[in-house]
Amino acid sequence: MNINLLTNEFTQITPTRSLNLLYIILDTIFLLFLIGLLVYKKRYLTTLFGLFGGILYTLVDFVGFYLLAHSRSIYIDNNLVGAGMTFLVLLWMSMSYGFTNFVFIWLCLSKDKYLKEWLVLIVGWWLIAPSISKLGGDPNIVTTRTTNEYHAYMGIVLVISYLVLIILMLIKKKIFVNILILNLIGISVQFGWEFALLINGIRPLNEMSIMTLIINSLMETNLGMPLILLIFYYTKKFVNEDLSKSKEVDLRQFGILKLEK
Numbered sequence: 686m687n688i689n690l691l692t693n694e695f696t697q698i699t700p701t702r703s704l705n706l707l708y709i710i711l712d713t714i715f716l717l718f719l720i721g722l723l724v725y726k727k728r729y730l731t732t733l734f735g736l737f738g739g740i741l742y743t744l745v746d747f748v749g750f751y752l753l754a755h756s757r758s759i760y761i762d763n764n765l766v767g768a769g770m771t772f773l774v775l776l777w778m779s780m781s782y783g784f785t786n787f788v789f790i791w792l793c794l795s796k797d798k799y800l801k802e803w804l805v806l807i808v809g810w811w812l813i814a815p816s817i818s819k820l821g822g823d824p825n826i827v828t829t830r831t832t833n834e835y836h837a838y839m840g841i842v843l844v845i846s847y848l849v850l851i852i853l854m855l856i857k858k859k860i861f862v863n864i865l866i867l868n869l870i871g872i873s874v875q876f877g878w879e880f881a882l883l884i885n886g887i888r889p890l891n892e893m894s895i896m897t898l899i900i901n902s903l904m905e906t907n908l909g910m911p912l913i914l915l916i917f918y919y920t921k922k923f924v925n926e927d928l929s930k931s932k933e934v935d936l937r938q939f940g941i942l943k944l945e946k
Contacts, residue, residue, distance in 0.1 A: 708814065735783075758828070762825050794917045
């Protein structure tokens, strides 16, 4: 099978990546470095939420997309690999993007003191890592995932989750969350690494590239933002960032929340 044909003949939204082993190694090192830095800065809650995101992405990708939907395929040296190798590749990929996505979101919701520095570190790595990995030779690992089977369901979840949030605010007559910023966070985190993959050639540039970038960014992470906000609210209400028990925290300190005492 020709990798170029594989990455250019799809006629539907197909998130595809072409990369090499060096990219996986470098990204794993960065992930460990980021975890270490978060722990050093006592961002324990952020770290735990990031790990939760990585585990969640792994379950969705391997169990949902690969085992149940049969929409995920991985090729190494033009050969379709089995479940074992697929799991290992998806474990890295899901932990990497799941962890950084959820850390990105949590830091934004928390209005972290060093938010700009954290985001430059994460987004900067997304942008530069593919260029460095070219030292490892041509890409021989290709991951593909068709989305037509479930994007409609994702759209339904997106509509329902934000609709419930909006109705709740209308009923209570309290604007307790800046819904535009919530959307912006959910869209920008996915757009950041989708865009980085596209401009660096890891995502194929074809007639479906822009649609893949836009649709994935609008839905795939953003659909979970209302639920993440709920988790954030109740977690921060009882637990501090250093995992100590929260006494009485004023949740209005967090930029997205507009809560009355």
